[in-house]
């Protein structure tokens with residue numbers, strides 16, 4: 001392959017630590033805290049200032065600081081150890097995939113997603129879907145799965161959030177600086193950039209191919225900000241989730257069709273194609289078009305394409321599904337049906353979604369029609385999806401609709417605090433991460449002394465509280481902040497109170513205001529003089545979601561209420577950095593979706609691994625994670641018809657659980673050591689039961705056995721059938 005990775009050579013590093021430049025360009029450091037420390041230890045202030053971004057860090061760090069590091073024996077020992085571990089990781093032959101080699105042929109899985117959340121310094125994600133995609137790549141790398149990612153390089157990132165004095169969300173677009181990111185442009189040998197193009201309503205739009213290296217897994221990102229495009233098209237990949245339907249369909253054509261072409265361009269030959277959510281489903285049309293162009297009939301091509309497509313749906317409500325008006329299909333895909341040698345109606349049939357008010361072209365319908373395997377992301381969501389899409393299989397019973405579930409998981413090395421990992425290294429043995437999905441291994445957790453777990457928990461809560469206070473102080477010093485905003489930012493937090501965390505996208509179904517239904521009762525809970533409680537809120541509303549922004553305002557009104565004593569706070573700018581601090585630092589993780597709207601949710605899984613206890617509605621993952629003693633359930637395992645009844649019953653249940661169970665358990669200490677042994681017992685029960693089950697290791701093993709392996713086998717069978725005379 002004559003392809004050049006243009007790794008910018010813009011660092012000037014001392015020879016002895018030259019490989020820091022290489023480490024900066026592989027996101028392996030994201031889940032290896034010792035690798036992060038190779039940067040942060042050189043200049044802690046700068047590390048914070050560049051927001052934990054090694055590339056930006058190395059471009060700015062003073063030569064004197066680098067020289068000092070090369071004279072520090074301890075630093076060099078760590079450097080040698082980390083680079084050795086990195087080499088061993090990258091070259092390892094003995095991987096999970098090799099040990100469980102599913103099929104004899106050469107295989108590649110292509111994983112398409114609209115967003116990838118790998119680290120706060122690469123803001124090309126909006127929320128849960130992106131973080132899940134990022135975790136999927138990291139775990140695939142750890143397991144040695146031959147997988148590549150395909151997505152977008154959003155030049156204007158998502159957005160940063162600011163809350164005004166009266167609680168209104170303001171947003172600022174972030175401009176990414178390519179030079180400061182671990183993103184590499186791909187070029188041909190002659191230096192010309194690697195590009196793909198798609199036809200959008202008659203005009204050609206080009207995109208550059210960029211590469212981000214995630215351990216052993218490459219992620220290819222498309223970027224239309226290139227000179228040959230007209231100004232509007234240059235902005236096509238600037239932002240995530242615009243509400244403009246023409247921009248949206250253009251993006252999805254580029255991701256699906258352009259994505260397939262990008263893989264050809266870089267020389268990757270996928271044998272399995274995974275659509276993470278329907279956004280990338282136009283990929284199926286591109287694959288069909290290539291097969292028909294190679295003289296296959298349309299019917300035959302459909303059969304071939306289906307065998308190796310996997311579709312994961314994440315949307316439990318019909319309104320949340322991605323779909324387009326039929327006129328947009330006429331405008332953007334007219335050339336496709338002729339190339340597929342079918343007529344307009346046949347093309348529309350592939351995605352036709354009949355509703356009471358008319359017809360649309362639905363991306364999940366297209367994906368469902370053209371996939372061998374489809375799954376929801378929790379057991380409950382699988383059931384909800386079978387009900388929702390039963391209409392595509394008329395005459396079948398709901399339970400026979402071919403949509404299964406593979407429950408989401410989280411990548412433990414990314415989300416687990418370093419201190420917690422060190423504790424587990426000590427008690428579970430050095431290779432515990434390789435067996436994280438083995439429930440038997442976790443039995444050992446009972447042998448960890450309560451005092452040691454508690455010391456880690458106290459440390460993590462201190463860290464969170466100090467972070468919030470320091471951030472509020474900086475904003476105050478920077479000026480322009482009203483005192484009330486500084487209080488809202490957490491200056492009155494302290495590390496001794498029971499602390500609840502609620503952080504997620506502010507969509508109305510997540511009911512961030514559930515805890516505020518009876519403000520007087522809440523104030524009594526917060527300000528109890530011997531058993532005080534603090535609540536930390538964080539989360540962004542989509543810029544076009546007015547009800548979501550009003551929800552933030554409602555929370556902010558309570559935050560500003562002096563009667564709450566500064567014990568209710570709202571931290572701005574929820575992202576992966578703040579998520580990490582919160583899921584590691586609070587005592588209880590609260591989740592209050594209106595069931596069954598939460599497909600899975602993953603933040604509670606991150607919390608559980610860190611010894612934070614979940615208190616959640618029995619929706620999404622918690623419906624199968626909760627066992628009666630590893631946390632608390634809000635409300636009942638029951639589907640309501642009436643929102644008002646559901647909301648008031650759930651709020652009542654939340655207050656009761658707090659007052660009668662959570663608060664007493666936390667504040668009851670026993671024995672000479674004055675530790676809350678009952679609480680710590682629950683922490684252990686929570687980690688023991690949830691860490692193995694909700695790890696990406698378990699999740700990817702299931703994708704492998706239920707989806708990827710059958711697709712690989714189908715591919716091999718097809719190939720064999722196509723070349724019957726072939727000898728070895």
Ligand SMILES: *Cc1c(COP(=O)(O)O)cnc(C)c1O
Pocket residue numbers: 126127128129131503504505574575576579580600601602603604606
């Ligand atoms: C994990 C995570 C999410 C998803 O959490 P939910 O439980 O689905 O709300 C969203 N945003 C960020 C930044 C995350 O880290």
